[in-house]
Amino acid sequence: MIDKYALVARYSAPVPRYTSYPTAPHFSDAVDAGTYLSWLRQISRTDPVSVYIHIPFCDRLCWFCGCHTKHTTRYEPVRAYLGVLSQELTLLGEALGFKPQLGQLHLGGGSPSLLKSWDMEELRERLGDVFTFRDDAQISVEIDPSDATTDLFEALNVLGMNRASIGVQDFDPAVQAAINRPQSFEDTRDVANRLRAMGVHSLNIDALYGLPHQTLTTLERTMADVVSLQPDRIALFGYAHVPWMKKHQQMIDESSLPDSGERYRQARRAEAILKEAGYQQIGIDHFARPQDSLARAALDGRVNRNFQGYTDDPCETLIGLGASSIGKTRFGYVQNITATGQYMATVRSGALPIGRGLELSEDDIIRGAFIERLMSDFRVDMKAFRKHHGDAAATVLGEAAIAAQNDPDGLCHISGDSFEIPVDARPFARTVASWFDAYMKKREARYSAAL
Ligand SMILES: C[S@@+](CC[C@H](N)C(=O)[O-])C[C@H]1O[C@@H](n2cnc3c(N)ncnc32)[C@H](O)[C@@H]1O
Ligand code: SF4
Structure with a gap:
């Protein structure tokens, strides 16, 4: 022991x-658009691919956030970005030279829940020009519950979403105030119910430990609330405090952060609550109900690690679209240019927006x-x-x-x-x-x- x-x-x-x-810090500019082009030309013509699309905008900025995103209260920058994304899809289609089958599509961010129904309609159409959606394609979207409007559910429907992930982080009001993320349990529950009613058969919830002012008691309450929403999966991450990379994290008072011993206790307590509620632990930070496909994959060693955490996706090729997206082929990794303006300018100039990568x-x-x-x-x-x-x-x-x-x-x-x-x-x-x-x-x- x-x-x-x-x-x-x-x-x-x-x-x-x-x-x-x-890991990504070891990517370099030794891999460029030319390298990616040669890799794309060699991917299997029969195996399905996975696609990740990054939407780097949010209509609120949570102080804890480590994602690549920008705060905007206006819709125009999002719309302009989607126009460029559409151009990137055209460039990708030309580079591929054939129409791969699409097995999995994930929209992440930032907040893809900012997209309107007409945006999703266009996106689905443009994706359909470049890929053939498999009948059993898994289509998932990260949703900030504060974006919930009638049009959002229409938008998700138009895209054909069948999996969703909603961000909770923590329900305690003091913790929420310290991370600038007010979000009631009731609103979150309504979003979860509406997603289920529209046919989402796999619902994930993101929660965090290690947040400012979090204690074992507040965490226990949040975990009980999360469990009561009966998600199929739960991602429980430790808050990564990296204010030298993410300047807005400086808004968090470091003296209110739990130390490493307390973080350790919080993680173990949350895990114990989730296991007691019937969830199976997957890897270091995911939990799934036993009937969920991830839990079934875990039983026979088919769970893989990817940029979203853990997945049962067997695809060899992951195509990343949008600023900062990372893709993978059997030859190596590629990452799109991170700075959104530079990414947009590169695509508009007619070039694949590869910033860096690594040949394996x-x-x-x-x-x-x-x-x-x-x-x-x-x-x-x-x-x-x-x-x-x-x-x-x-x-x-x-x-x-x-x-x-x-x-x-x-x-x-x-x-x-x-x-x-x-x-x-x-x-x-x-x-x-x-x-x-x-x-x-x-x-x-x-x-x-x-x-
Ligand atoms: C793109 S966000 C989720 C979608 C949506 N924007 C929202 O906030 O509901 C992705 C997830 O990354 C996790 N995350 C963000 N910043 C983090 C950090 N600094 N440390 C650990 N996890 C973080 C959060 O759990 C968050 O839900
Ligand atoms: S946690 Fe979600 S909503 Fe908040 S800033 Fe990050 S990506 Fe945006």
Whole structure:
């Protein structure tokens, strides 16, 4: 049995969340539009692709927010952006040279819930010019409940949305005041009910711990409220306080933030409440009802890690559209230009708006697969891993053997053919994953706290 509280202080150093490997700070301009074009031309013509579309606008700015977004109370900038997105789709269609099947579409942000019904109609049409929607396509949208209007539900309907994610964060009024996000339980419940009534069969709720003024008591109340909404999935993230990157986070009084020990207690308490309510934990921060497809995928090791967190999406190719979007092919990652104005100007000039990326080496692919299994299943079947990756797997498997031998804190061990993070060490999975990250040794990037 490990002494978790002693470890919290030792392992609270910042580490990546490993939504990709290598992680985004290691992308560079060595990958450009020309590279992406050559990758796109080589993607499978038969396998479906996934598409992520980023909408970098919000009509409110929450102080805690770490997303790439801009506050606007006007609709015109959103409309202008959508015009450019449409142009990007045309450029993409030309680059692809064929019409791939679309298996999954996710609209994230920012707040895609700012889009009007006519925007969604156009977007669906333009997507239909470039992709063939599969009959079973999963179409999901991130929704800020404060955007709820009759037209919003019409807009989501027009898009064909069948999955939704709503942001809650916390229901406590003092916490909400400190993060500039007033949002009543009743309004959130109404949005959840309306989404279900329009046929959404998978509903996710985002909640946070580690927020200013949050205590175990306030968190318990928020978790009980979240559970009462009966979402199919819950994403429970630790608040990432990175004011050197996100200036508006300076509005948060740091003295009101829970310390690493308290964050640890909050995360464990919230997890316990969700498990008691019947949710199954997926990876480090997701929860799903046992009948949800993510929970079923977890049972047979089919959960993958991606930029949205965890997914049962098996697509090899992810196409990112919009400012800052990240895409992936089997050759590597590409990220669109982050600054919205520059992204728009590049698309208007007729060029694919690639800002940076990373071409995967064989070592990247193998370490990435190892880290993905650790972050998703907390274990790697070493025999199956070697069989799949051949002799090239020897280095990382050798490192795993050394890590298990030299780990005085019991964060990992080898049992039979399996390299494992034991149940009570799972909160430290990011730290264990970082031991297999070849880039951590090369260049220091600043990340959020591990716990
Ligand atoms: C694009 S927002 C969700 C959609 C919508 N804009 C809203 O706020 O309801 C994505 C999610 O990222 C999470 N998030 C944002 N900033 C974060 C931060 N600094 N630390 C941890 N999670 C964060 C929040 O849980 C948020 O719901
Ligand atoms: S949390 Fe959502 S609504 Fe708030 S600023 Fe971030 S993206 Fe916008």
